[in-house]
Amino acid sequence: MKTVRPTIGIIGGGNMGTAILSGIHKAYPVIVCEQDKKKCRFLKRTFKLSGQSLRDVIEQAQIIILAVKPQNFDELLQEIESTTGKKKLFISIAAGITTSYIEKRLQRDVKVIRTMPNLPAQIGQGMTAVCGGKSASFSDIKRACQIFNHIGKTVVVKEEWMDAITAVSGSGPAYVFLFIECFTNAAVSLGLSEDLGKALVLQTFRGSWGLFEQQREEASELRARVTSQGGTTQAAVDVFMKYHLEGVFREALQAARNRARELVK
Ligand SMILES: NC(=O)c1ccc[n+]([C@@H]2O[C@H](COP(=O)([O-])OP(=O)(O)OC[C@H]3O[C@@H](n4cnc5c(N)ncnc54)[C@H](OP(=O)(O)O)[C@@H]3O)[C@@H](O)[C@H]2O)c1
Structure with a gap:
């Protein structure tokens, strides 16, 4: 029917x-x-x-x-x-x-x-x-x-x-674009052309996401797998930790959630 x-x-x-x-x-x-x-x-x-x-x-x-x-x-x-x-x-x-x-x-x-x-x-x-x-x-x-x-x-x-969901998935696409933007600008700051920097970042993003989806491991486990002690990745991760990337994320999402609360009717 x-x-x-x-x-x-x-x-x-x-x-x-x-x-x-x-x-x-x-x-x-x-x-x-x-x-x-x-x-x-x-x-x-x-x-x-x-x-x-x-x-x-x-x-x-x-x-x-x-x-x-x-x-x-x-x-x-x-x-x-x-x-x-x-x-x-x-x-x-x-x-x-x-x-x-x-x-x-x-x-x-x-x-x-x-x-x-x-x-x-x-x-x-x-x-x-x-x-x-x-x-x-x-x-x-x-x-x-x-x-x-x-x-x-x-x-x-x-x-x-x-309000919390607005801060996570509602506003979330902007955080992902910001991440891509910062990642690409940092690649260019190492002397790479913008086209090359963008291509490297986008495929790294796409490939890492694909791997994450396929392997079904926690993000922290996958990160540990590509981060050998004393290596290049560890050097970069140490800098992210030094600037408390997780704390930055928490504060940013709290700010978005608080703003959503202020706008509620
Ligand atoms: N964009 C996002 O990422 C996103 C995500 C989640 C939720 N939202 C929500 O989705 C809603 C729409 O956002 P949007 O980005 O699509 O806005 P938008 O592009 O400005 O679209 C709203 C459209 O509605 C028209 N409109 C306003 N009053 C109308 C009426 N009385 N009758 C017929 N048409 C009317 C507007 O015309 P005028 O331009 O002439 O005013 C405009 O074309 C918002 O409430 C927003 O909070 C958006």
Whole structure:
């Protein structure tokens, strides 16, 4: 028997809205509302969509993904509140907006799911944390996971963990890019050309990751295997230890988690 897929509405077709759209448009009927005309034209052309108003999305979609920036959220919730009375499942991807805030603003027993995806969703390699509001059922959470599984992996969490998760996987891609940036700049500082430095760093990164995935050993064990006492790797690791790299990571993630807490609504 063929299962009927719910229509998914996406409000906000920016970075994340487009990433979600590209992951799910073959699996679900999707309608999108994007206020920026240029982005809207791009989405229509790329995904063969017809332009939709907010009202169309809210009336036609059973599941509505709220993919606007946190600063545009209040205005959007106000518009939604005045547009629909029907029961829908709302899925927010906005950083720092709690399920209780959305529930309160929509002033009804609305079903709300809060998620924290990340940028690799653009290539189907995202990590999305999912939690449910007070009226969201287990099957609502499952439906949200099924949607976000199209753009990578999902994990169901308690809402109280969302600030820490924002600091780890939400902001995490930036740390990886920063690491690659610093590693490449350091290679160039040894006199290598930028192209060569970049090629060496990227393949080292790719190869080490592949090895880590295949060998299933702890990172610390793999590190010990390539670090012989008194050798070149040990010399570099000693410097990382001298500057307390682990302490730097802890402090950076705490700063991101604290900032996420400050922004919570
Ligand atoms: N980017 C990330 O890595 C990431 C990771 C995790 C979570 N998130 C969350 O994802 C959400 C979206 O982020 P983003 O990076 O995709 O932002 P973005 O690129 O700015 O996309 C948001 C889009 O929504 C449009 N928009 C705003 N209000 C609208 C409305 N009422 N109706 C229709 N369209 C509207 C905006 O148009 P204008 O440009 O004209 O305002 C913009 O094109 C944020 O809440 C963020 O916290 C992002």
